[in-house]
Amino acid sequence: MWVSVPPTQSHDRYERIFAEVEAPFAFVDLDAMWANADAMLGRAGGKPVRVASKSIRCRALLEEILRRDQGFRGLMTYTLAETLWLAEQGFDDLLLAYPTTDVEALGELALRSAASPDGAPIVMVDCPEHLDAIESVLGADAAPVRVCIDLDAGWWALGGRVKVGPKRSPVHTVEQAIALAREIEGRPKIELDALMAYEGQIAGVGDTPPGRRLRGAMIRFMQRRSAKELAERRGAVVAALSEFVELEIVNGGGTGSLELTSAEAAVTEVTAGSGFYAPGLFDHYSRFTLTPAAGFALPIVRKPSPKVATALGGGYLASGSGDPARLPSPWLPPGLKLDPEEGAGEVQTPLLGEPAAGLAVGDRAYLRHAKAGELCERFDVLHLVQGDEIVDVVPTYRGEGKTFL
Numbered sequence: 001m002w003v004s005v006p007p008t009q010s011h012d013r014y015e016r017i018f019a020e021v022e023a024p025f026a027f028v029d030l031d032a033m034w035a036n037a038d039a040m041l042g043r044a045g046g047k048p049v050r051v052a053s054k055s056i057r058c059r060a061l062l063e064e065i066l067r068r069d070q071g072f073r074g075l076m077t078y079t080l081a082e083t084l085w086l087a088e089q090g091f092d093d094l095l096l097a098y099p100t101t102d103v104e105a106l107g108e109l110a111l112r113s114a115a116s117p118d119g120a121p122i123v124m125v126d127c128p129e130h131l132d133a134i135e136s137v138l139g140a141d142a143a144p145v146r147v148c149i150d151l152d153a154g155w156w157a158l159g160g161r162v163k164v165g166p167k168r169s170p171v172h173t174v175e176q177a178i179a180l181a182r183e184i185e186g187r188p189k190i191e192l193d194a195l196m197a198y199e200g201q202i203a204g205v206g207d208t209p210p211g212r213r214l215r216g217a218m219i220r221f222m223q224r225r226s227a228k229e230l231a232e233r234r235g236a237v238v239a240a241l242s243e244f245v246e247l248e249i250v251n252g253g254g255t256g257s258l259e260l261t262s263a264e265a266a267v268t269e270v271t272a273g274s275g276f277y278a279p280g281l282f283d284h285y286s287r288f289t290l291t292p293a294a295g296f297a298l299p300i301v302r303k304p305s306p307k308v309a310t311a312l313g314g315g316y317l318a319s320g321s322g323d324p325a326r327l328p329s330p331w332l333p334p335g336l337k338l339d340p341e342e343g344a345g346e347v348q349t350p351l352l353g354e355p356a357a358g359l360a361v362g363d364r365a366y367l368r369h370a371k372a373g374e375l376c377e378r379f380d381v382l383h384l385v386q387g388d389e390i391v392d393v394v395p396t397y398r399g400e401g402k403t404f405l
């Protein structure tokens with residue numbers, strides 16, 4: 001395994017590197033990304049890490065990551081159209097993590113499954129309707145389509161009155177998982193190959209929210225209890241299913257839970273995506289520290305007063321609960337702040353804080369997105385930096401004309 005040293009990140013350094021690039025632009029600092037990648041492999045404790053494409057959204061970087069180390073194995077994809085496109089581009093070992101009702105794409109998947117029964121993408125199911133949709137496109141002589149059961153990894157407290165975790169799959173108990181697996185067994189054109197359980201309430205929730213000590217303590221309590229409950233339930237589901245099916249894959253986890261999920265004997269692989277770019281929402285975890293690796297630069301276009309620098313663009317909000325943590329965060333020079341009245345604007349973003357006084361029209365400010373892959377929906381290309389130079393400029397999904405979500 002490689003061991004990378006994170007780079008020193010400063011406004012001056014990036015201004016030198018990007019002197020010839022017109023802002024706004026987005027970039028990935030490869031030294032930081034590889035330091036994050038290596039740290040995540042370490043945290044996965046030797047279990048393979050499936051790479052979440054939704055958090056990368058750049059084909060060239062997905063290829064680089066998979067080439068980097070054998071510990072990165074396969075992609076976790078997010079729509080069937082994307083999955084089929086990646087398969088066409090030569091990617092294999094594809095696990096689509098979210099169910100689909102796209103009948104046209106399912107038709108294409110059926111063709112691909114016939115051409116490559118063991119290597120076709122695996123798609124997610126959690127109810128008989130998903131199985132019906134798959135069967136609806138299969139002819140009498142079709143090869144089986146490979147599926148994965150999505151097991152709800154949420155934590156149910158107070159006898160089920162409080163449910164913590166992503167609201168996705170209705171399959172929560174061992175009995176429900178067996179019932180769905182038996183349903184699949186009764187359908188000869190569908191093959192159950194995998195189980196996935198994503199514990200978003202652990203992997204995707206930072207346990208040291210800034211300025212909120214009590215909330216942090218509550219999150220840590222919830223995560224400890226949830227991890228223990230899930231380890232037992234996931235193990236029991238895998239044991240029960242293994243009585244009558246051979247599961248190729250038992251997937252779990254995300255950037256925020258690699259060390260916890262990979263320690264479970266029943267889990268064969270973990271997933272990570274966000275940790276490569278290390279966006280703002282991943283700054284507040286007690287279990288690890290990542291190096292910011294993706295950012296965007298905005299030009300300062302006006303000075304409404306000597307202490308305020310107003311940038312062009314910047315309103316790239318992250319999906320989710322709509323709280324202020326979903327706003328982009330001013331990054332370099334350090335100490336810049338968003339204006340609480342205006343936040344990050346559709347075309348203008350005023351920047352406050354001490355360093356704003358030192359920014360002149362024509363300078364640039366550097367910001368980070370709160371989430372990972374969504375940055376790539378705003379820019380056609382990513383400038384890749386290594387050492388003190390731009391080593392490549394590669395298209396994002398959007399730059400390839402691919403806007404899947």
Ligand SMILES: Cc1ncc(COP(=O)(O)O)c(C=O)c1O
Binds near residue numbers: 254255272274275
């Ligand atoms: C099914 C699934 N697995 C894993 C992840 C973790 O991805 P990341 O490492 O990008 O947070 C997610 C994120 O939402 C997910 O939906």
